[in-house]
Amino acid sequence: ILGCVVLLASGELSALGRKRLFNRNAGSQSALSGAGNADRSAGPQVTWIDAQRGERGGAMNGPGDYGRKLRLGLRERFYEIHVPRQYDGSKPVPAILVFHGGGSHPEAVRYESGMDATSDREGFIVIYPAGTNKKLLIRDRLLTWNDGRPYSDGSYNKTDDVGFVSAVLDDASKLFKIDQKRVYAAGYSNGAQFTYRLAQQLTNRLAAIAAVAGQRAADEMFHVPPRPISVMQFAGIKDPLGPYYGGSAKSEK
DSSP states (O other): OTTSOOOOOOSGGGGGGGSOOOOTTTTOOOOSOSSOSOOOSSOOOOEEOOHHHHTTOTTOSOSEEEEEEEEETTEEEEEEEEEOTTOOSSSOEEEEEEEOOTTBOHHHHHHHHOHHHHHHHHTOEEEEEOOBOSSTTOSSSSBBOOOSOOOTTSOOOOOOHHHHHHHHHHHHHHHSOEEEEEEEEEEETHHHHHHHHHHHHSGGGOSEEEEESOOOOTTSSSOOOSSOOEEEEEOOTTOSSSOTTOSOOOOOO
C-alpha cells in the first residue's frame, strides 16, 4: 500500500534497498547506488537511435548506452538507456526506470546513482527518462516532473508525463527485450513524488516502485491504485523539503 515503507517482495529491486540515500544537506544527489558513485570523469558515450532503426525492434541493439528522442504532440522528449554487458537479446530482462530530481537531468542521476554499474552486475536494463522545463528557451536543462503538485505560484504543470513514460516503455520494448512483468520505477525528490503518481496511474505497467526523499499517501492527489503495488521508501527525519512527520516544507538555510 502506498504511503508507508513496504519491503519489496520482488527480488530484482532488492539491490535498491542497499543503495545510498541522497544527502540533501550536503547538496549532493548521491543516491540509489549499490555500487557507489561511478568511477568516471565523464558521462557514457550515448548512441542515439533514429526512428528508422527503432521500428525494426527485437534484439537488434546489444549492450551499451543509447539515447532516443520521441515526439509527443508538439514537444520533443528524450530518454537514455543503459543495457548491461551480459544482455544478448535471447530472453526478456527486467527494466528499472530511474527519475531525476527537480531541476536536474538524466545524466546527473545516472552518474550520482551509479545505477549503470549495478545494471551490469545484476543484468537489468536501466531507463533514464528526461523531464521538461516550462521555460520555452530551455528545453534540456533544469528539468522537472509533473508529480501533481502545483508550482510555487499556484499554477499547475499540464505536461502529460504519465503518457510520456508509457510511450517510453512502448518504445524501449521495440528496441530491447524487456520483461513486461518486471518493470520498476525509482526516483529522487521530485522524481520520487512522480513515481508515486505512476504507481497510482500507471499501475498496470509497474511491478513496484522505490522512492528516495519523497513520500505521499495512497490516495493523495490521485485515486488509490487499482491494485496493491509494492513500495520501498527512504526518508530523512530531518529533511526540510519533505517533512517526515508531515506539514509544509521548510526552506533550507
